[in-house]
Amino acid sequence: MQKRAYYGLYIVIAILAVLPMVLPNSFYLDLAIRMAINAVIVLGLNLLIGFAGQISLGHAGFLGIGAYASAVLPTHFGWHPLLAMVAGAVATGLLAALVARPIFKLKGNYLAMATLGLGIILNIALRNEATWTGGPDGMPVPAFGLFGFELSNDKQWYWVVAILLTVSVWASLNLIDSPFGRALRALHGSEVASRVVGVDVVRYKVAIFVLSAVFASLMGSVTAHYVGFVTPNLADFFHSIELVTMVVIGGMASVYGSLVGAVLLTALPQALATFEGWETVVFGAILMICMIFLPKGLVPTLAAKFDKGDQA
């Protein structure tokens, strides 16, 4: 990997550091926080979709597990939020591993089906188990605190999320450049060839799927604590699609593409609010146009325009 890829990281840090001083009001601060949360989820999902070439259409379900673990366990059982967050992540990891093992022996469309099914089942369960989850109306989430210090205002949340994002970008860049990352890219290129050179294909796929699911679960917990309220919409099929779209529009297999995709698609609904009633139509049309004219996503297409070299 070129050192150049890490320049991007410094730029990300610089932007994150300056942003709170530039943002005019709390509306934009809130938007920035949600963009950063989505960016972390999308980074994880892109490792799966872009680098390992596998599709998950149920990632919002994993987000939901994390979010509801953080809501239900402290509320009904008096667990510490940190413990609840970890429990959610562990449960998500186990579930993902359980599902992934048999599924990853299959290819493309079957995995899409399995993850889609899993996401929908989780969402229906969240809507139905109203005694625990508050049903379709959702439930409040207690504040997150550690060592007597409680995260209460948006400024504090911004810095927490900014640090999480920075660490995630750094970790993703390192992961891609590690033997693990090279194995992933190899199996995206050709599964048989990678098997021939000794890559345990199924194990790697399961590992990356579990990793991205755990990313999603943790960020689900963060979202729940930040917003202070969860509803099943967080875990629905449409949200899964939004996450995949962020990956693809930004650029598959591109770390910075993930960030661009997350930022654009988090902002888009705000921008579309002016189209009263036509939001869905315009959103759908934008998806189609982007994919038809930039099938590789924004960042890789633009990067290829500016230079013919490799990019991260």
Place this chain on the structure above:
Amino acid sequence: MLAQFLQFFFSGITVGATYALAALGFTLIYNASNVINFAQGEFIMLGGMLAVFFTQAGLPLPVALLLAILVPAVVGVLIEKLAIEPVKGAETVTLIIITIGASLVIRGLVAVIFGKGTHSLPAFSGDEPIQILGATLMPQSLWVLGVTAVVVVVLWYFFTRTLTGKAMLATSYNRLAAELVGINTNGVLFMSFAMSAALGALGGILVTPITLTSYDAGIMLGLKGFVAAVLGGLGNGLGAVVGGLLVGLLESLGAGYLSSAYKDAIPFVLILFILFFMPRGLFGARVTDRV
């Protein structure tokens, strides 16, 4: 006991027939292009909604129904021409997002034009229920099952006895080889989108008098059609029909005997189990990839 079972059975195969039509639509497009068309559910919705509005506009029923099949077919062809053909050979996930984009555009347009209310269509031959061994069967169910049966027979004839049908089958087996023997594979793609949209719309029209329809009715119907197609073995026409009926039946029996709150989850639980134990579905062919 028996009466109750029969009741669940009747409602199960009726919705199952709609899933079967949707699954056939998935199969047609998948075979022609390897695309999973996530807009399939919107064709079902479109068929139902258009039938409602054409009849309300005063058109005679047969004309209204014909238009309600033709318009979605044209929409299907437009999607194929404008959005699928230009990106042929793109990654699976890119194609999935294009079809999801298309489904949002259709759903959004219907919401803007026809509103977000729930609509119904009068049953084709009255609402007088038929009594069978203590269970009741609506005449509309017979319409759904009868028309689906006719469609299956026609499709079977089309694919085994006509040149166009055989060309479509050949393309699904090996696109390049089909092109080499002079089959217009773009034409096949065009045909399969038109046919699959028409099939979906037909299912939507038939089932609307029973289940009602609204702008967002296509989401679940489409996803369950996808489940049915995978259950039967993606790409297998017979499998799609069997898969559809099976999904409908199990959903109805499960809702009746186990839990009605989890009715919508049943097809998805089913498909997870099938993928675990029979990864190629019930009738899926074993394929080996060429490296």
